[in-house]
Amino acid sequence: MNENSTDQFFKSNVLGHPSGLFVLFFTEMWERFSYYGMRALLVLFLTASLFDEGWGWPREHAMALFGSYVGLVYLSTMMGGYFADKVIGFRWAVLVGALLMTLGHASMAVETEWSIYLGLGLLVIGNGFFKPNMTSIISEMYKDRPEKKDGAYTIFYMGVNAGAFIGIILCGYLGEQIGWSLGFGLAGVFMLFGLIQFWLAQNIFGNIGLKPKKNDANSIESLDKDKRVPFTSWQLGLILLMVTLGLLWIINAPATTISEGRVNIFSFLGDNGNNMAILTALGLFLVLLIYRFTQYSKITREKLIAVSFFALLSVVFWAIFEQSPGTLTIFANDYTDRSLDGSSATIFRIVNSCMVIIPLAIITWVLYLLFKQTFGKYKWANIVLSLSFIIVWGIAIWMLINQFKDDNLEIPASWFASLNSLYIITLAPLFSKWWESKYNPSANMKYGIGMLLLGLGMACVAFGAMGIEPGAKTASVSIIWLILVYLFHTMGELCISPVGLSYVSKLVPARMIAFMFGVWYLAIAIGMKGAGVFGENVDKVANENGISYFFWILTIVSLVAAFFSIVMTPIIKKLMHGVR
Known part of the structure; x- marks a missing residue:
């Protein structure tokens, strides 16, 4: 076997994939745990009254800060990707990013004005170094086994969503029920575990990501003969x-x-x-x-126009989808009847216990399989990983026992956001089968279906909120509407999120991929900031016309975008020149 071949990574494997993939799986899982755990609390903390130890901000102010934070998170990936490619390599970028994010979460746990802003700044820069470079390591690891790459990304995606799910539930519960510092602090503790585990096990990646590689005469970029501009x-x-x-x-x-x-x-x-x-x-x-x-040449130009069309639709999608940690969490907190008693409380406790324990048990089993393969060589990395799981199991069991103690149960407002990750884990295999079948829709139809599902989700909460009077600060809407919102929105995300980057890689000439990925992440960043701008206006609209009117506006925007995507099908299909 060629010593430079990536086949060497398959000698030690878990579930048919290199053990190194699962080192990345757990590192990314704890990073997503910390990111989504903190994110679920941020708007709630900013808008909570001083009596509840929050900052007592108006929703408009909280959403303005939140929109800029998530927008900068995506913009920073361009900077982090550039530094990794040109200066420090993927591996050091991941370590620097993880360290900065650990410090960011620790800073937020202090809860003073300067520490919150400092923490958000560190999280933005850290995320920029971390986020783009984990997937780059996977790409390098599977360079000589491209047929296994889809499966690898699927497993990795499951790690992302498992971390997000557990992080929102545990950080959300601690933050809302015990104290904001504990929620923010827990996010930092598990980011630190991810950092230490990655550092101790990094030799499992061989030479991957150590330092940037310069293009050679046989690189794809050099062989690409299209017109240079x-x-x-x-x-x-x-x-x-x-x-x-x-x-x-x-x-x-x-x-x-x-x-x-x-x-x-x-x-x-x-x-x-x-x-x-x-x-x-x-x-x-x-x-x-x-x-x-x-x-550019005519064909390249038309393919780039097609990518730009999908980027524009993505701006609209993310601006509405990302109401989840903002206006939808506010809706859950202030306008939803989250109090349960009697049989309804018992059913929730059982369902919630299964939701927490079953995914944790599956991930623990994967951890055991990784142990069997790597404990001899990477003992300390495995011990750190085990300790993190002992702690997370302890917190989860303590939380579930507490929920069984009281006759009356109040669901944390942040809990609803965890449904997105749970639905993704459940539904992703079904959508993957759909894309591989003969019924696989065109790119425009996928975007159209995604925007339609987004609109249906917003219509659910708009319909549920119709009885709320203009200017009302509280209400008691049924939780079923939020459960349906997250179901429809997740199905919409599965139509759009994994598909977009795939089309960039298929439509763009190889030497321009980095630049167009930058444009793509810029579109997502604009969408994220757009979500904040929408959220800033929720009180103005709610006071004048009722909060239902706000959600109906988002419903109409989604449905118009869905219609636009579908009617443009023949034009965009022609611009794509046979790419599916």
Whole structure:
């Protein structure tokens, strides 16, 4: 066997995949545990009254900060990916990212004003280093076994969602029921476990990710004979201006909202300075994009237009889907009847216990299989991983016992957000089978179905909220509407989220993939910030027309986007030149 062949990683395997995949699986699982655990609490903490040890912020202020935070999380992946590719390699990028995020969670647990902002900043930068480079290591590991790659990403995706699910339930419970610091702190503890485990087991990846590889004469980029269009000085200058305006806006916009206008670096542009700055940046971006499209060969240009079309739809999708940790969590907290008693409380306790114990038991079994393969060589990594599981089992059992103690039970508001991950784990195999069957829809139809399901989800909560009077601060809507929202939204996500990146890789010339992935993540970041902008206006709309009206607006936007995607099918199909 060629010593440079990645087949060497398959000598030690778990469930037919390299043991190294499961080291990444558990590292990513704890990272997602910490990210989603903290995220589930952030808006609740900011809007909780001072009596409940929160900051007592108006929802508008909380959503402004939250929108910028999640937007920056996705923008930072471009920076982290660049540093890993050019300077420090994937492996060091993951370690730096994990360390920064551990420090970020620890900072948030202090709960002072400066520590929360510092923590969010560290989490943004850490996520940028961590997020893009885990998947890069998997890609390298399976370089000579491409037929196994889909299965590897499926397993990895399960780790992502298992971590998110357990993190939201446990951090959410501790944060809401015991104290915010415990919720934020627990997220940091498990990020630290992920960091130590990865550090101790990193030799399992051989030479992968140690340092950047320079392109050689036989690389895909070199063999790609399509027309080159290098960036000129004026284009690079324009990019620098756009990036500067965009970053200043995403930080300044919430600062202006929270300070009620006292802090505004764009004040010289008038009362609408923030809007003018971001519209200028987006306008310049569109001008540059359209100009560059005109410089490519016809087929490349048309494929890039198709990618841009899907990126535009993604902006709309994420702006509405990401109401989950914002307005939907606020809806769960303030407008939903979460109190259960008698038989309904008993049923919830049993269902919730199964939801927590069964996934934990399955993941523990995978941990045992990894143990059998790697304990001899990576004893300390396995001991650290075992300790993390002993702690998480302890907290989970303690939580479930507590829920059985009281006659009256109140479901934590953050609990509903965990349904997304649970539904993904359950439904992903079904959707995967659908995409592999003869009934596999076209790209436009997948986006259309995804946006339609998104609209149906929002229609559920809009319908459920119809009895809430304008200006009402509390209500007692049935939990069934939120359960249905997350079901429809998850099915929509499965139609859109895994599909988008796949089309970028299929439609874009090899040498441009990094740049177009950057454009793609920019679209997601705009969508995330858009979610915050929608959320900032929830109180204005709710006070004038009722909160149901707010959700009906999002329903209509989703359905219009679904219709637009479907009617554009013949045009986009032609632009894709046979790519499916």
